Amino acid sequence: GFSTASMLEVAKAGCDVLDVAMEPLSWGMVHPDVITIQAMLKDAGFLVKDINMKAYMEARRLTQSFIDDFLGYWIDPRNSKMTSLLVGCGLPGGMMGSLMADLKGIHAAINSNLQKRGEKPLSEDELLVELFDEVKRIWPMLGTPCLVTPFSQYVKNAALMNLFSKSMGEKPFSRMDPAMWGMILGKSGKLPGELAPEIVELAKEKGFEFYTDDPQALYPDELPRFIKEMEELGWDRGQDDEELFEFAMHEKQYREYKSGLAKEQFNKDLLERMEKAQAGTAGAPVKHFTAADKRAILHPDAEAIEAPCGGKVLWDLDFNEKSTAPAHGKHYKEGEWLCAIQGSRGVENIEAFCNGRIVGIEKQQGQVVAKGDVIGWIEADKK
Incomplete structure (x- = not known):
């Protein structure tokens, strides 16, 4: 709880930059809000710029939308409170x-x-x-x-x-x-x-x-190595070499990001946290979601397979055993027979529109659909 007092003292001692926060995350474990610090410094005689409150409120709205959407599943509710428990040991509130x-x-x-x-x-x-x-x-x-x-x-x-x-x-x-x-x-x-x-x-x-x-x-100049690899892989160095900076600073994480592994791990972790929240064990707001929600989380890049006409869905034609929809993850090549719709004017075949795998089934074998209904989802292979 000493953050405002300590910030005023270091400002008097000549510091150049103060690290402040904004709602809805400010004051969590005593990280002070920019509004408070700006007003305090102004009152103490320091020259500080005015706050653009329209921009502040827009940033506040955006951050809250991220929290409501997914970020809240990683935030322990206790982190939004103020605590003095760390005063004695000296660790920072954050x-x-x-x-x-x-x-x-x-x-x-x-x-x-x-x-x-x-x-x-x-x-x-x-x-x-x-x-x-x-x-x-x-x-x-x-x-x-x-x-x-x-x-x-x-x-x-x-x-x-x-x-x-x-x-x-x-x-x-x-x-x-x-x-x-x-x-x-x-x-x-x-x-x-x-x-x-x-x-x-x-x-x-x-x-x-x-x-x-x-x-x-102890830290030799490694930038030439990273520059060379980015050129060989065809990776953009980004505006002001920002992508190069990220690669050099966080090599393992950047490779996982570029390969898609980081996104895959993030989606799996999010789904687990959503399921815990649904069971009321994660501290996050309870959110009820469907299998379609799960599919959207785990496979956000999947594309819909739509029925070209009304009729019965035929995923399979097995005359010896029961006909069923394809297993999750089954791979198809572009142009390969995917399924068919048995309509009033005959059977209309549907072919895979990309090289990819099935990641969701919306309509089972034999179900009746209307034209334009989503019957499944396919995720294209990563290039």
Whole structure:
């Protein structure tokens, strides 16, 4: 809850940029709204630009529409509230969201370990308090790094892993990953404080060496490699090389985005969250949806197969066994027989209009349809 006071103080100390938020996400875990900060700075004698309220309200409307459409399934309702629980440990308010998500993932594992050792399991609140206390304890031990991205994550993760190690009967700091050690060893720059003797000793035990040179030297210029690959693959570098920047900064994620894998994973995750919400277990508004809704989520690029005339749908003509619609995922080549409509003037065949696979059936074998009805969905192969 100190965000407005701290922002005023850093402004007085000469800062250039303040990171503010907008409705409907502002004030979540105490990220202040631009309206409040602008008014406060203006009152304190700073020269600040006026806010374009029409633009603000339009951005607010758009963000809310994204939340209502899909984004809300990833937002823990508690993240929209203000909390002072992080004051003691020093973690930034924005950390609370990822922290709660991490706790959900590890809570059951810690309790399982405690029960195996004959100890009492912890409630989520008890574990949360233990985590805050552990962050407060280890922060100075790790050289008091600035608690901003990514160093706040490193400290939080180290505390979380210490609690997990404790539940296993292991020593603290035994589960730190290479990124955390990189910060400790000076590969991200000189730490503001001194490392605790046990951390220095642990580094020696592991055979690690401390780094005191320019951290930038550890990151050679890789842009030529990324530029060459984008040219070979025919990928557009984007306006002001924005696509190149994204590729170089987030290589794995960018490759998944370009291949379509990221979209596929996103759609699957969204469907799972929608189903949990429908069951009332995800904290999101309960939303009832049909099989068609699911198909639209999982296969947004699918195209409709429409009936060219009225009549009975014939997906199959099997004279030995029961005729049925094709299985989900069945592949067709462009021009291949897909199905037929048996109308009053005979049978009208429908051919596949692309190379693709069936991702949804709207009308089953033998059902009567009218001209223009959607009888199924086909998703074209990715080129």
